[in-house]
Amino acid sequence: MRKLLILALTAPLTLLAACGGSSGSSPPPPPPPPPPAQVIANPGPPNVEPITVDAGPAALTGRVVNIAYVTVRICRVSTTQCQDVDHVQVDTGSSGLRILASALGSVVLDVEAAPGGLPVAECMQFADGSSFGPVALADVVMPTSGQVVSGMAVHVIGATTFPQVPADCPGQPENDVASFGANGILGVGPFIQDCGPACADAINFPSGWYYTCPSPTTAGGCAAAAIDTTQQVSNPVVFFNGDNNGVIVELPAVADSGATTVGGSLVFGIGTETNNGLDAATVLLADTGYAYIQATYKGTTFMNAAIDSGSSANFFSDSSFSTCTVNTALYCPGSTVDLTATLQGVDMTMLVADFTLANADSVLGANSSATAMPGLGGPILVQSPGAHSIQFDLGMPFHFGRNVFTAIEGQATPGGTGPYYAY
Amino acid sequence: MKLTPSVVVAAVLSATLAAPALAALGGDAASVQADGVHMKAAVRVTPSSTFSVHQISSAAGIVVREFVGTDGKVFAVSWSGPLNPDLRQVLGGYYGQFLQAAAAAPRNHRQLAINQPELVVQNSGRMRAFTGRAWVPGMLPQNFSVADIK
Numbered sequence: 001m002r003k004l005l006i007l008a009l010t011a012p013l014t015l016l017a018a019c020g021g022s023s024g025s026s027p028p029p030p031p032p033p034p035p036p037a038q039v040i041a042n043p044g045p046p047n048v049e050p051i052t053v054d055a056g057p058a059a060l061t062g063r064v065v066n067i068a069y070v071t072v073r074i075c076r077v078s079t080t081q082c083q084d085v086d087h088v089q090v091d092t093g094s095s096g097l098r099i100l101a102s103a104l105g106s107v108v109l110d111v112e113a114a115p116g117g118l119p120v121a122e123c124m125q126f127a128d129g130s131s132f133g134p135v136a137l138a139d140v141v142m143p144t145s146g147q148v149v150s151g152m153a154v155h156v157i158g159a160t161t162f163p164q165v166p167a168d169c170p171g172q173p174e175n176d177v178a179s180f181g182a183n184g185i186l187g188v189g190p191f192i193q194d195c196g197p198a199c200a201d202a203i204n205f206p207s208g209w210y211y212t213c214p215s216p217t218t219a220g221g222c223a224a225a226a227i228d229t230t231q232q233v234s235n236p237v238v239f240f241n242g243d244n245n246g247v248i249v250e251l252p253a254v255a256d257s258g259a260t261t262v263g264g265s266l267v268f269g270i271g272t273e274t275n276n277g278l279d280a281a282t283v284l285l286a287d288t289g290y291a292y293i294q295a296t297y298k299g300t301t302f303m304n305a306a307i308d309s310g311s312s313a314n315f316f317s318d319s320s321f322s323t324c325t326v327n328t329a330l331y332c333p334g335s336t337v338d339l340t341a342t343l344q345g346v347d348m349t350m351l352v353a354d355f356t357l358a359n360a361d362s363v364l365g366a367n368s369s370a371t372a373m374p375g376l377g378g379p380i381l382v383q384s385p386g387a388h389s390i391q392f393d394l395g396m397p398f399h400f401g402r403n404v405f406t407a408i409e410g411q412a413t414p415g416g417t418g419p420y421y422a423y
Numbered sequence: 424m425k426l427t428p429s430v431v432v433a434a435v436l437s438a439t440l441a442a443p444a445l446a447a448l449g450g451d452a453a454s455v456q457a458d459g460v461h462m463k464a465a466v467r468v469t470p471s472s473t474f475s476v477h478q479i480s481s482a483a484g485i486v487v488r489e490f491v492g493t494d495g496k497v498f499a500v501s502w503s504g505p506l507n508p509d510l511r512q513v514l515g516g517y518y519g520q521f522l523q524a525a526a527a528a529p530r531n532h533r534q535l536a537i538n539q540p541e542l543v544v545q546n547s548g549r550m551r552a553f554t555g556r557a558w559v560p561g562m563l564p565q566n567f568s569v570a571d572i573k
Contacts (some may be wrong), residue, residue, distance in 0.1 A: 064530065124550075125554075127531040170507050171507065172525035172527060181532075195443060203482070204483050206480040206504075209506060305550075310533070315533060327499035327527060329534055329535075378534060379534075380547050381545040382545040382555055382573070383573070385546050388503070388551075389549075389552040390533075390552065
């Protein structure tokens with residue numbers, strides 16, 4: 001039954017229509033050519049890192065699903081004191097490299113100093129909590145491809161030298177591996193900086209993002225501060241020497257029942273090498289403010305849509321699906337359903353996005369060792385009018401079986417200037 | 424439109440205080456004031472017959488809306504902006520319960536749903552854009568739809 005559903009989905013609409021009305025005299029149109037097979041680049045120099053969807057870092061307790069990890073080498077600037085940090089989450093929905101202090105071993109990094117000399121710290125906010133720690137300078141090495149950024153600003157989370165989380169860094173503290181879910185995050189999204197010009201505004205900078213810390217070990221020893229964009233935690237890719245205009249997340253298709261481990265590639269650059277061309281991919285230019293495209297789903301158009309490897313499920317609102325009793329943040333339809341949305345770039349280019357929605361309690365329960373599960377979806381419960389938060393979020397499940405391109409803002413590629421998504 | 428007493432009080436407060444008041448969930452809209460200093464905020468009050476909405480907008484683009492019943496108590500809050508607001512301030516006495524529930528929720532950096540008999544919190548978003556809301560089910564006015572908390 002499941003296989004039949006997949007066949008029906010992959011059969012083009014024109015063919016289905018022809019089948020339904022085939023009693024007439026006109027012959028059915030010839031089937032279109034099959035889509036090109038997915039090609040996943042081999043890891044190696046100069047631009048491909050291996051990535052893995054698996055059970056996560058050793059220090060993690062509890063189950064993680066649909067997180068792609070990469071290994072990043074962190075070195076004290078201009079030294080050979082380095083630590084390979086495994087299980088850093090690959091996130092095209094954020095920008096900047098963040099590492100849990102506990103994963104740095106004996107490597108000691110110097111904290112970035114703001115003009116005037118005060119050390120810089122950051123509160124990285126998520127929907128479910130926030131992570132705090134100093135901004136430090138490091139030489140960042142992508143160990144397989146050999147890409148390097150020297151003296152890069154990196155967010156070090158949970159550093160014992162900055163033990164006092166500021167009062168306006170809200171929510172559940174995610175300052176250890178268990179609460180964070182990874183040894184770090186490699187933010188390779190469409191923006192260059194994590195915050196951008198808003199945090200550099202000397203008057204209207206937000207409280208709860210960047211800080212300077214006259215006395216980081218005492219309560220209240222850090223105060224919200226404006227930080228210049230050049231000192232903000234930033235997408236490392238744009239600082240690479242070449243292959244620096246975006247990334248491709250390449251993961252193979254995963255069976256509906258899930259997989260214990262999945263290997264793929266994180267490819268740097270778009271159209272810069274023989275292994276990272278757009279080929280048949282369609283570019284969806286995103287808006288420059290929030291890097292959103294549009295998605296139309298079951299007749300409703302969502303203005304704030306994106307493709308995001310850092311989302312462990314596809315998140316979208318559909319009141320016809322119930323949420324699960326065990327995995328309460330996910331949908332539990334009666335059986336697996338095939339869904340489709342039409343994505344649209346700001347230049348009106350359209351692209352169909354097919355995805356499946358499975359009963360999360362059933363599929364996760366039936367395969368307790370699975371860490372890759374393609375049918376996971378869940379609701380976005382709150383959508384305020386005029387708010388800029390995401391409304392239609394194609395997450396990691398959407399990446400299985402597709403090479404998904406993310407182009408960085410202001411960077412030229414053969415498919416246009418970022419920000420954009422393509423597949 | 425008939426002004427409820429709480430709206431009048433709040434309007435007077437917002438007119439007289441240099442920094443606007445921000446009441447916490449479950450708190451008294453007329454008596455709680457804090458936080459306005461670093462929110463650098465402007466207040467707008469939208470009354471209705473059964474509740475009023477106090478909207479507080481900070482210069483950094485964070486908007487907090489407080490839903491105040493005829494008893495003057497904040498029964499719901501919503502927020503949106505490039506960051507979450509200071510949730511310790513916004514959730515007030517419910518902040519501890521919120522932290523406990525968030526720690527017990529599955530790891531999910533993009534979506535948070537807390538659904539307890541005394542407290543519902545929903546938060547959504549990623550770097551540069553968040554939206555959330557919270558309410559106390561037992562404090563909702565009669566015939567109030569939570570769909571209006573936005």
